Amino acid sequence: MADQFSSVWTRTPRRPRTSGLDREQIVRAAIAILDREGLDALSMRKLGAELGAGATSLYWHVANKNELLELALDEIWGAVDDAGLERADGLRELLSTFAYNFRGALLAHPWSAALIGRLPSVGPQAFRLTERLRRAFGDAGFRGLDVYLASGTVTSFVLGQVIPLIAMEKAYGGPVDRGQVMQILDELSVDYSQMRADYHDLMPEDSAVGNAIGFDFGLLCLLDGLEARLRAQRSTGPATVVADETGRL
Amino acid sequence: MADQFSSVWTRTPRRPRTSGLDREQIVRAAIAILDREGLDALSMRKLGAELGAGATSLYWHVANKNELLELALDEIWGAVDDAGLERADGLRELLSTFAYNFRGALLAHPWSAALIGRLPSVGPQAFRLTERLRRAFGDAGFRGLDVYLASGTVTSFVLGQVIPLIAMEKAYGGPVDRGQVMQILDELSVDYSQMRADYHDLMPEDSAVGNAIGFDFGLLCLLDGLEARLRAQRSTGPATVVADETGRL
């Protein structure tokens, strides 16, 4: 059945307001959904609807959902505030600035923590950050391969702290408190009495505080260790650890 | 239509060979699929089929798929070889033993790395390992909260090293070589010439070797840092870092 009445005014324009769908806009909308509703809630159909387009239209701009998620993840690498890195005065300030900025960016977009375990991080923003770190760790005195090893050590530590924390908070729908963990301990019917007592006596009530303390402790360790590497490098030149035949230290 | 012929012999027994479906068996089968085909390939239907049962039968034994994955993940915490931890002589041996065992367990079950970012790790095996670490770090000389902070620092570092590595290898379908990374660098049309030269001159051809070097470098840093914490503790008692009001070191 054809339209019974038709004119320029009733006919919808060739490319309606939703036109101009482009990659940048799609990624922006995807991140909005991810921030608002989380990783599991993002579907191509929902994203299409949010953009006033069919789900399948997206496939003109991205090859598949994984590619879209890669683009979104790269934006998070770009969201790490690295403006202060090159102004950092000394290793301590560099570590503190980078580690907290990186942690902050991940916590602000919790879905990114899960993606890091699933997708490679080889986008332009990831490399931009790597380049910034290269220069900052070079300014701090590292030479040769040690530049990358040092920044990689800090990056690993931050990821390892944040990723399980986010999984925990997602599962409990918010900060986990000491009592919840202790209750699980009790239900295991194994004698963890010392651990239980330690939790009771030593752990802060709020797990967010506990995590912050652990984060600072680890950073202090890294600071000492990296300073020792710097000293060793000054006396013997930029040398690097190599694993022996057993693969152990 | 009823059966036309029926006897004890034609009638199938009450609970056929597939019976006795229990949680342990289900988790074992799930891990088999995960190891063989990866995280994305596990579906409740496929798991049911593997067990000779309907997909929906599984829901009697586990509340949902996430719970099943939690059970599978806990098994990996249990797969970390911790028999040698209590025999470790000194901090260096403890770090080396634990870090390599932990890394090995994760690499042997790559799907577990992605799950750590998605599910909480509060099962019996996770706690068992925590308890083992508590004792080992206590034997190494740590006291009070520092016991947990020290082991947590090492755990974070290992996770942060392994999780992105696994994502990378999954994306490339195997070990990533130096050339692939350099090719991406070239395509970004930003001047990363120094980084490119460093990759060319300093990075091992095989990324697995590069990762092992980074892992050892980080462990050495942690060793130095943790030893410094031990010394500080001996002179002033088990004190702990506390973040100042800005949340920085």
Add this chain to the structure above:
DNA sequence: ACCTGAACACCGTTCAAGT
């Protein structure tokens, strides 16, 4: 060049019904 709609081959989960 870009978008649509129908269609395909899947998902996780619920629930009434069976034994």
Add this chain to the structure above:
DNA sequence: ACCTGAACACCGTTCAAGT
């Protein structure tokens, strides 16, 4: 107590067809 099958409300992705 444990399992089944049908059904529901979704998925990601392909592809011929439209403009």
